[in-house]
Amino acid sequence: MVVIRLCHEEGADRDVPLPAYETTGAAGADLRANLPDRGCLTLQPGARALVPTGLRLEIPTGYEVQLRPRSGLALKHGITLPNSPGTIDSDYRGPLGVIVMNAGEAPFEISHGDRIAQMVVAPVVQAQISLVDALDETARGEGGFGSTGIG
Numbered sequence: 001m002v003v004i005r006l007c008h009e010e011g012a013d014r015d016v017p018l019p020a021y022e023t024t025g026a027a028g029a030d031l032r033a034n035l036p037d038r039g040c041l042t043l044q045p046g047a048r049a050l051v052p053t054g055l056r057l058e059i060p061t062g063y064e065v066q067l068r069p070r071s072g073l074a075l076k077h078g079i080t081l082p083n084s085p086g087t088i089d090s091d092y093r094g095p096l097g098v099i100v101m102n103a104g105e106a107p108f109e110i111s112h113g114d115r116i117a118q119m120v121v122a123p124v125v126q127a128q129i130s131l132v133d134a135l136d137e138t139a140r141g142e143g144g145f146g147s148t149g150i151g
Contacts, residue, residue: 012054078104
């Protein structure tokens with residue numbers, strides 16, 4: 001089992017629940033908004049904001065944390081993460097914030113303590129980058145977008 005260590009940001013509300021897996025089969029642990037003054041934030045359609053979680057993470061070398069939208073918020077309200085999946089590297093120790101965007105048609109209010117995203121822990125493989133004069137041929141070749149069928 002991978003252990004993700006975390007600590008609270010100075011001034012964060014320590015009563016906001018920590019990231020948690022809501023079911024035994026969940027791949028992502030829900031992250032919650034930890035807003036200044038325990039307030040709320042209204043996102044207008046098309047707007048985006050950096051929502052604080054009040055946390056800092058210590059991720060083991062060889063792993064990353066991916067930030068992903070919550071499917072219910074995306075379907076019902078158009079709330080998404082524009083850089084999804086967002087990557088938190090193992091050597092980052094700064095504040096954990098989530099870039100949230102309202103792709104819906106109505107204003108959306110994020111309240112203090114709301115579940116805003118999910119974090120997924122994933123292994124990282126770093127490749128050796130090698131410049132060559134030519135690449136090996138394949139049956140697909142240079143066929144790109146839509147080259148293997150519809151869509």
